[in-house]
Amino acid sequence: MKSAVETLNPTRVRLTVEVPFEELKPSLDAAYKKINQQVTVKGFRQGKIPARVIDQRFGRGAVLEEAVNDALPKFYTEAVNEGELNVLGQPEVDITELKDGELLAFTAEVDIRPALEIPDYSGIEVEVDAVEVSEEDIDKSVEQLRERFATTSAVERAAQDGDVLTLNLEAKVDGEVLEDGVAQGVTYTVGSGELLDGIDEAVTGVEAGNSATFTSELKGGSAEGKEAEVTVEVTEVKSRELPELDDDFAQLASEFDTFEELRADSRKRLEQMKKYDQATQAQEKVLDELLKLVEVPMPEKLLEDEIQTRKHNLVNHQLGQMGLDLAKYLEIQGKSEEEFDAETKEQAEKGIKTQFILDELVNKEKLNVSQEELTEHLMRRAQSSGMSPDQFAQAVVEGGQVPMLVGEVARGKALAVVVEAATVKDSNGEVIDLDDEDETAETVEATEAEAGAEEQPEA
Numbered sequence: 470m471k472s473a474v475e476t477l478n479p480t481r482v483r484l485t486v487e488v489p490f491e492e493l494k495p496s497l498d499a500a501y502k503k504i505n506q507q508v509t510v511k512g513f514r515q516g517k518i519p520a521r522v523i524d525q526r527f528g529r530g531a532v533l534e535e536a537v538n539d540a541l542p543k544f545y546t547e548a549v550n551e552g553e554l555n556v557l558g559q560p561e562v563d564i565t566e567l568k569d570g571e572l573l574a575f576t577a578e579v580d581i582r583p584a585l586e587i588p589d590y591s592g593i594e595v596e597v598d599a600v601e602v603s604e605e606d607i608d609k610s611v612e613q614l615r616e617r618f619a620t621t622s623a624v625e626r627a628a629q630d631g632d633v634l635t636l637n638l639e640a641k642v643d644g645e646v647l648e649d650g651v652a653q654g655v656t657y658t659v660g661s662g663e664l665l666d667g668i669d670e671a672v673t674g675v676e677a678g679n680s681a682t683f684t685s686e687l688k689g690g691s692a693e694g695k696e697a698e699v700t701v702e703v704t705e706v707k708s709r710e711l712p713e714l715d716d717d718f719a720q721l722a723s724e725f726d727t728f729e730e731l732r733a734d735s736r737k738r739l740e741q742m743k744k745y746d747q748a749t750q751a752q753e754k755v756l757d758e759l760l761k762l763v764e765v766p767m768p769e770k771l772l773e774d775e776i777q778t779r780k781h782n783l784v785n786h787q788l789g790q791m792g793l794d795l796a797k798y799l800e801i802q803g804k805s806e807e808e809f810d811a812e813t814k815e816q817a818e819k820g821i822k823t824q825f826i827l828d829e830l831v832n833k834e835k836l837n838v839s840q841e842e843l844t845e846h847l848m849r850r851a852q853s854s855g856m857s858p859d860q861f862a863q864a865v866v867e868g869g870q871v872p873m874l875v876g877e878v879a880r881g882k883a884l885a886v887v888v889e890a891a892t893v894k895d896s897n898g899e900v901i902d903l904d905d906e907d908e909t910a911e912t913v914e915a916t917e918a919e920a921g922a923e924e925q926p927e928a
Contacts, residue, residue, distance in 0.1 A: 472548035479583045479766035484548045484560075488573040492544075493536055500535035529569065537564065537573060545577055555582040557771050580768035585829045588762050593891035595754035597901065600743045602736050610735045614722055615714065621707040627674045628706050630660045634672060635705040640687065640697040649690045650697065654704075665699060675703045748903050751893045752884060756823065759887055765822045775817040776810075828876070830883035838878045846878045 470492060475483045504523055505516045513522065523532065541562060549556055557580040566574035621633050628634055634657050640650030660669055671683040680702040687697050712718045719731040784795050793801075799809055830836075851861035865871055893901040 470544055470547060472551050474552040474554070477578070480768040481578065481580050481770075482552075482554065484545070484552065484577040484579070486544055486548045486575055486577070488540070488544055490568070490571050490573065493540055493573060496536040496540035497532065499539055500532050503535060504532065533567065533569065537567065540573075541575065544573075544575075548577070549579075554579075556580065557582060557768055558774065580770050582825065582828075583766040583768070585763060585765065585825060587826070587829055587833055590759055590762060590887050591890040593755055593758045593762075593887070594894070595751060595758060595891065596894050596896060597747050597750045597754065598743075599895040599897045599899070600740060600747055602739045602743065606739055607732055607735050610739060611714065611732060614735075615711050615718070618718070618722055619709045619711050621709050624706055624708045625677070626706065627676045628659055628672050628703060630669075630673065631709055632659045633657070633707040633709055634659060634703055635707075636672070637702040637704060639700045640692075641700075642687075642692045642695050642697050647690065647692055647697070650687075650692070658709075668699075668701060671699075671701055672703055677703050677706050679703060747895070747901065751901065751903055752888055755888050755891045755893070756884060758891075759826060759884075760819065760822055763822075763826050765825055767818060767821065772814070772817060772821065775821060776813055779813055779817060824876075824880065827880035827883040830886065831879045834883065834886055836879055836882045836886070838875050838882070842878050842882075843875060846874060846881075850874070 470486065470488050472484055472486045475485065477483055501520050501523060504527065505518050508518070508523075508527065509515055510518050510522060510526060513519075520532075545560060545562070560577040560579035562575055562577045564573070564575045566572060624632075636652075636655045636657055638650075638652045638655060640647050642650075655664075657664055657668070657672075659672060662669070665685040665688065667683045667685045671681040675681050680700055682698060682700045684696060685699055687693055687695055712721065714728060716727050719725045719728045723731050723734065725731045725734060780795075783798075788794060788798050795806075795809075799806060802809075804812075847862055847865070848858050851858045854861055856864070865874060888903050893903055895901055
């Protein structure tokens, strides 16, 4: 077999392959054997039909077509390996010549990974938010905890802000009660802003056993978007009682004995959260600066496929589960279809560039992934997917996605190398030391997920 590579552009090549006919013999034999099992000829046992009879009855062309279809992947792969190409996606194959007994010739156009030059990235400098926890932050955190331990008790008075009500609802459109417009025993907190616009004003001042009527635009159901006349009956009024913020509350809501210890722990937790947010922000900004440094030719076919995959997943999976179509989604987002297409393209390009650059860094820095690192990453992915580690691992193995996970970990380590070399300062001018590869790996994973690049674009 002879092959030659022609570079069409930085991301696409054309392979020209010539195969001597004798190298097709294994595929020809396999073609005759396959046809033998599929057809019957009077006078011959199935599977024992001579080749000349198959040629006479069914045509030599059918045999050649079967043989070529069987052989092409093998010869294409040999040509790719011979040319030391890093191909992306499926090739576009064109058989240019097929002479029975003499020669098979074909061309294959395919996208390839572009050759990248990674410049010195040690000069990258980014600024992130300073880690500052105010007394107001702590108050808000403690108040959220306090809300979780609130109790309710029935009261014989009119409903007021903050009360928990039990309601019966009935919605009419054009005087007709909707089939899906009746609900019984709905629990609602006055002032929460949930359910329907106008309900807070309607129920405030209403006692148990009484009702009120108001007009509101329906947010869902068969008459979504239409104005409805809603009758709301209050069947029970409960007041919410919050515990006092004292040592007793600390002992009830935590492992601490005093309220001051609980507040100190809240401060510590908030600092940890803000440090994690700071690290994530730094990694994202460093990655953005790295992307600016490297010129990445974009494989057009790969980008087109990535955009279509993103749209398909959004429309058929995410929106489908929410009962929305693309038009309704864009209406909710306040975007035109042109804006959506532009954003999708931008995110797809970022995802592809991120993967190309970090994979190049993996090779340049000779980074390897240990079994321990892969296991830790698998545990994180399993947790985020809502599956047990065993279930997730089984799904990964059965789906042949182990190389994908290895790639994610390796790219996380590559970004960690860049972050470590970069200068990260907070908004107060203080230099921040970031050296947590686990957090960096999670950031890469989130970036790729957002950009639609978790599925490897390689063939």
